[in-house]
Amino acid sequence: MTLLPYIGSVINLGNSFSQATRPKNVGQLSDMIQEFRDLDCDHSVDTWEQYYDQTQGKDKIEAASVKIWEYVQRIKNNLEELTEEDVYNWTKDLIIDKTFSGLQVQLDVLKLAAEGKPFRLAKPEEESKGIDGYIGDEPVSIKPKSYKKTIESGKESIPYRIIYYTQGEKQGLKLHE
Numbered sequence: 001m002t003l004l005p006y007i008g009s010v011i012n013l014g015n016s017f018s019q020a021t022r023p024k025n026v027g028q029l030s031d032m033i034q035e036f037r038d039l040d041c042d043h044s045v046d047t048w049e050q051y052y053d054q055t056q057g058k059d060k061i062e063a064a065s066v067k068i069w070e071y072v073q074r075i076k077n078n079l080e081e082l083t084e085e086d087v088y089n090w091t092k093d094l095i096i097d098k099t100f101s102g103l104q105v106q107l108d109v110l111k112l113a114a115e116g117k118p119f120r121l122a123k124p125e126e127e128s129k130g131i132d133g134y135i136g137d138e139p140v141s142i143k144p145k146s147y148k149k150t151i152e153s154g155k156e157s158i159p160y161r162i163i164y165y166t167q168g169e170k171q172g173l174k175l176h177e
Contacts, residue, residue, distance in 0.1 A: 036051045105165070140162070141162045
């Protein structure tokens with residue numbers, strides 16, 4: 001399958017937003033592929049397709065692609081409205097506001113977690129190792145509490161103590177270890 005540059009990413013984004021290929025829509029593929037592997041048959045892509053169609057029905061792929069297409073159309077319509085000024089403002093927000101906020105939160109979390117001990121933000125070479133700062137001589141990683149629910153948290157192995165935090169307008173900064 002050959003697509004124009006960036007199109008696969010747009011389709012993937014449409015799929016992420018629509019959640020069209022979640023197990024509730026297309027079946028639990030990891031379980032199905034295991035069941036398929038246990039069958040006494042030729043394990044070709046064509047045989048897998050036949051197995052999928054027999055167990056799930058041909059309409060599942062069609063329904064998922066329709067759902068994804070709807071979101072791709074939404075993305076396309078929004079892109080047609082996008083201006084160069086929007087891109088500039090987004091870029092400025094990322095570089096100025098979000099970077100400042102993120103680093104300020106890290107500093108605030110370190111100060112709170114240090115409880116009077118010396119602390120500092122990580123240097124660039126330390127950041128490349130997943131270290132956000134030090135409390136005394138201990139390297140730490142700082143993550144929002146919501147990070148625990150992300151896919152990355154399950155894939156990533158951080159060998160340092162992780163300090164989780166929440167930040168609310170009323171409650172301020174709160175640590176969760």
